[in-house]
Amino acid sequence: MKDKKETKTMANNQNESWTTIIRPRTGWFDIDLHELWQYRDLIWMFVKRNFTVLYKQTILGPAWVLLNPLITTIIFNVIFTGIANIPTDGVPSFLFYMAGNTVWTLFANCINNTANTFVANAGVMGKVYFPRLTVPISQVLTALLNFGIQLVMFLCFWVFFAVSDPGCVHFTIWLLYLPVLLLEVLMLGLGVGIIVSSLTTKYRDLAIAVGFGVQLWMYATPVVYPMSQLAESPRMAVLVSLNPMTHLVEAARMALLGSGTISVWGLVYSAVCTLVLLAVGVILFSRIEKTFMDTV
DSSP states (O other), rough: HHHHHHHHHHHHHHHHSOOOOOOOOTTTOOOOOHHHTTHHHHHHHHHHHHHHHHHOOOOGGHHHHHHHHHHHHHHHIIIIIISHHHTTTTHHHHHHHHHHHOOOOOOOOHHHHHHHHHHHTTHHHHTTTTTTTTHHHHHHHHHHHHHHHHHHHHHHHHHHHHHHSTSSSSOOGGGHHHHHHHHHHHHHHHHHHHHHHHHHTTTHHHHHHHHHHHHHHHHHHTTTSSSGGGGGOOHHHHHTTTTTHHHHHHHHHHHSSSSSOOOOOHHHHHHHHHHHHHHHHEEEHHHHTTTTTTOO
């Protein structure tokens, strides 16, 4: 009689349906997209947390989302146009710098905010199970939210200059490519960010160096100068063209201002670099997330 009860209990346990089954990850590219979708509410909670923490206990609060690119654009305008006399391909220098800086800020925020994923969230990750990739994805979405606010400000200035001086700026057919361009920027920033995040679990110096490295990367990208300025230095033009962000920033300017140097092969090169870096980042992230608690 006892054996029958035990058999019945085992049968009931086997038929019991579980809402979540945690299995060990063994593959090099072991990312469960369906599981990430199931945790979409958690991702959105992280986005709200990121936005709240970023501007908590600040006097101006979320207004810094607009003030940061505005102040940076004014400084660029004074230094690179007023002092250095760098041309801006015939478009208003203010819009030229704001367009490049807005796209670059999106990319830089993706890297800077995801660089400390494991170190900054070790306490939570060590106690509660959830897909670890939700954290960097939430940081990327936070950067995208900030970008959307900054883009509205840019469009307001765009309308002002277009009305004040008709014909100085105009949209082009490349505007249709803008959603793809933004997706590439997000994926590239996520890829580089999670590569850095994976390496910082063992090499903490990278977390300090990443801000400096991103700043240097900006000057290797035509944010404060047009690609046409490098026509007299072919070697430098080739080096800058090897930067995948170069073609994305130039394409954004062509779409929004009607000014820029676009190469189809350059855009293909940027897309390939984006996919490669994202794949490498996901592979490293998948490997490190299994053992990072032993090193953090």
